[in-house]
Amino acid sequence: MCSRVRRAVAGPAIVIAVATLLIAAVSPCRAQQPAATPAADDSPLVSRIRPSPPEIASQHPLTPVIEYARQEQNYLRQTVVDFTCRLVKREQIDGFLQDYHYIDMEVREQTDGGGRVAQPLSIYLHFLGPELVAGRKIVFVEGQNDGKMLVRNGGRHFDYVVARIDPDGKNAREESLVPITQISFTRLLGKMVEVLERHRLADPTGENTEAVRIAGARINQRPCTLVRVTHPRKMDGLEFHVANVFVDDELHVPVRVDYSDWPKYPRGPVPLIAEYTYTELKLNVNLPDAAFSRGRLRSPRD
Secondary structure, three states, X not given: OHHHOOOOOOOXXXXXXXXXXXXXXXXXXXXXXXXXXXXXHXXXXXXXXXXXXXXXXXXXXXXXXXXXXXXXXXXXXXXXXXXXXXXXXXXXXXXXXXXXXXXXXXXXXXXXXXXXXXXXXXXEEEEEEOOOXXXXXXXXXXXXXXXXXXXEOOOOOOOXXXXXXXXXXHHHHHHOOOOHHHOOHHHHHHHHXXXXXXXXXXXXXXXXXXXXXXXXXXXXXXXXXXXXXXXXXXXXXXXXXXXXXXXXXXXXXXXEEEEEOOOOOOOOOOOEEEEEEEEEEXXXXXXXXXXXXXXXXXXXXX
């Protein structure tokens, strides 16, 4: 059973917060409009882009992003306590692109006070599909259960079994790209800073890094701004070819992320690595302790 337990994710730490940061950080300059990648158009939840003239950074695009990320991380620590959403995701695992997964998420951020953790990172996940994992539920509260996730398997067999799974263990790494411990917004921002600093070192002149912003996109009929980060040439130290992030114009948070690898040959298809679409997102809903109790794994209602 353990080999079938999937560790749910909220998005790749490389790009999940890039959108909000780039919108505030990139400076305008006229450039040719880039074509939408297949990953940005294939999902049934994504409406076709209606672009306006794009903007491109006039300096190395990662420097202002990194500086702003540190400020934004401090801001989120003070303003975002928790959130709920429905995640629709696909990931390429060991060369195989998954079916779409549908997951209801409830996340409470870690808060600190008086030099100690006042409220630990707390996560509840409920898988709605596909059939293989439908009914799976996960509870994770940092510092409890010996650091393990409590996982009710779900699916067609042994759906009643509850197991303790190491978020960083072999089974989890084989089934997902990002650990459950990185779901929170503030931790994703911290991880993003680390990744982008590595990218800046790999391409110090910025000649192989592009960042563009295009208004007029729509996700689930909601107006969004598309932010695209591209590394045209594959280089040591760079971890993706193209990343697309859609930011809800009203909520100011990413509601879709996809990122892709470099083609295997010139003019070849761009292989999708992962895509994540966030729907029904609500911030600061005051989730109680009971939302992250072991009892929710047995509840037939959620």
